Amino acid sequence: MSSSKRKSVEGTKVGLEYAKVDVEAGVEGPFLAVFPGITPVKSTPFNVYKPTAEDAKTKKKRRILEADTGKVEFVGQNFGESSRQGFCRYVIAIHNKETDKVIFKDAPVIAINRTIKSLKKAKLHASSHDQFLQAKNALGEAFGTKKIKQQIKSVERNAVNVSTLDSVASILHDSIAAKTSALPPKAEIKAQADEDRPIPPYDINATKVEDIYKMENLITPAEYQLIPFKTLLDKTAQPLSVLPFQGSTYVNEGLKAALSTSKKDRHRIRLLMYINFLMAFRIIPDKRLNDPETVNRIMGDVPSLILENFYERFTEAPEGGDKKRHTFTPKSKDKILCWIFAIALTLENFNIDAAVMTRDLSLRQTKVNELFKSLGCKISEATAAQKAQVNASAEEQKAMKRAILTAPLTFPLPKR
Incomplete structure (x- = not known):
């Protein structure tokens, strides 16, 4: 060194x-x-x-x-x-x-x-509530039964001391921030919600309202040709008796008006009959969907191709099970209703009374409004002329709402 x-x-x-x-x-x-x-x-x-x-x-x-x-x-x-x-x-x-x-x-x-x-007042109220509980527990310990004393001890053992959480508050805050940062953006959530809607195929870029829900997407050309509208024309005495669903005021009145004219509107008759088929298919009990006897009794003479398309479009089969087994889900039930409303919109020039089928389908008005909004409709007040056409009381006229579909198509924002 x-x-x-x-x-x-x-x-x-x-x-x-x-x-x-x-x-x-x-x-x-x-x-x-x-x-x-x-x-x-x-x-x-x-x-x-x-x-x-x-x-x-x-x-x-x-x-x-x-x-x-x-x-x-x-x-x-x-x-x-x-x-x-x-x-x-x-x-x-x-x-x-x-x-x-x-x-x-x-x-x-x-x-x-x-x-x-x-929150200062709330804390003071909470402290007074704590004092009341302490006094109540003291009375229970002194004069209560054995069961009450056990309940008091159980509550005391399970009580959480909030003050002990102050030391981990910042850790919880950072953990929540890390989890929420991984949430998808609002635009992605809206796109996913639009994709999951139980509605017919639509054209989001359509500039004309009639092009949003095209007829070939609601009723296939093969189904359209097989709708047995001639059975109504041939049976002049009671033509509506051949329909599988007899309880629809909307369909019955629409068919009576179409059949009473000298020149029959065959297109309108076909669409109203198809709506009637959907209403009948909707009331089949879930446990009877795979029972041919029950289905034939409810659906009547509905063409087999239309019935097969109903099963494929509006029912689901359990994964890994028998593909022949079919069942209804809440989404598939809503899908049938959206199909009915979409076809009815085309018949009513895309401006329809939102309550027109609530009694026919035994639904709440809020549910009907929600499904019309799901289709992209806006719910608005009926005009004075529209209210005058309906034979209803002043209160009923005040509650009248119209579902109006306009282009371009816009869907409501998803709920938080």
């Missing part, structure tokens, strides 16, 4: 000095503040207070920090139960450029607690 001595290196020298805070002169600070959970903005002014009656030397360093943002109060102190206990002493170095000295100052650590001002 070399025995040469280290050479002194000449350079700028900085003086170090330890300074005590001049409390008598009114100089306070600095302080190290800890904010669990939420941090106020940097411009929030904090006031420093010292408790009264500081006779003992140990109380001279006690300080209280306080700030008020209008809605939230921040209060902290370096003494008492809410103080931050530790074995470390912190100092802050301050470099004075003029004197070229570094001054060290004590920096007590103070934990700041927050209080929402609007």
